Amino acid sequence: MRIGELVRRTGVSERSLRYYEQQGLLVSDRTPGGHREYPEQAVERVIRIQELFAAGLNSKKIAHLLPCMRDADGGPSEIATPRLVAELSVERDRIDRMISELANSRDVLDEVINAASHDPRRGHS
């Protein structure tokens, strides 16, 4: 598929897709005219990349991590080095803490939203 379709199917902008390629996170074939051609598999990969960015990893760590991930079509092409494993463990724990904090914030928001809907001046009950 070409970049437009990948944009549509992932919700990620052209700009970002090209940036991912530049950072070594995504590869593409080229048509004779120089247009990018992506395999079906790219959709899932792009979504993974987005998730990892959202989890606070930077391009470099993601670039190191990606070859060690199990793809949809098979096992990982590389095994993480001890050094990388150490780094990823730190990230993993950070993500876990972040999840707790997010759940906290969500509960806070729920409480505020709830308090408003139960407010005697405008609530339903």
Add this chain to the structure above:
Amino acid sequence: MRIGELVRRTGVSERSLRYYEQQGLLVSDRTPGGHREYPEQAVERVIRIQELFAAGLNSKKIAHLLPCMRDADGGPSEIATPRLVAELSVERDRIDRMISELANSRDVLDEVINAASHDPRRGHS
């Protein structure tokens, strides 16, 4: 307490604490000489602010939200307007999605970490 203690007890930098105040997220009394004096309650508040920042809210939304939150010492001082409730609901749902994605990323990291520790070339089992 003064700012140094608040830094120690929250892990948030002086710079950020002053920024929070400037954004209307945090109030402080002043000594006759102009130094900030925080109530005990500030510790909890600062941690909440940090969590909300981590959840992707910006200063402005947090500023609107804070007066509607239940403090440790009592009920909320304001009830969220319908407009604010609508905004917060959007954020709430976004946070929920973010939690799912983070859990995804964490599982991906676990898998990579796990694969390395079970690697026949260096694993324990």
Add this chain to the structure above:
DNA sequence: GTTGAATCTGACATCGATGTTAGCTTTTAC
């Protein structure tokens, strides 16, 4: 009063993914 630690204000810097624009080339549909 003196001195060192703590705090103050204000300005400038940073980081990194993403947005945006411009100008050009390729592809596609007719």
Add this chain to the structure above:
DNA sequence: GTAAAAGCTAACATCGATGTCAGATTCAAC
């Protein structure tokens, strides 16, 4: 062949919380 749509590269802009530095003032201890 032509025209519109899609893609390409390259460069510059942005955003917002936070870091950092400089120079001045206050506080606390002696």
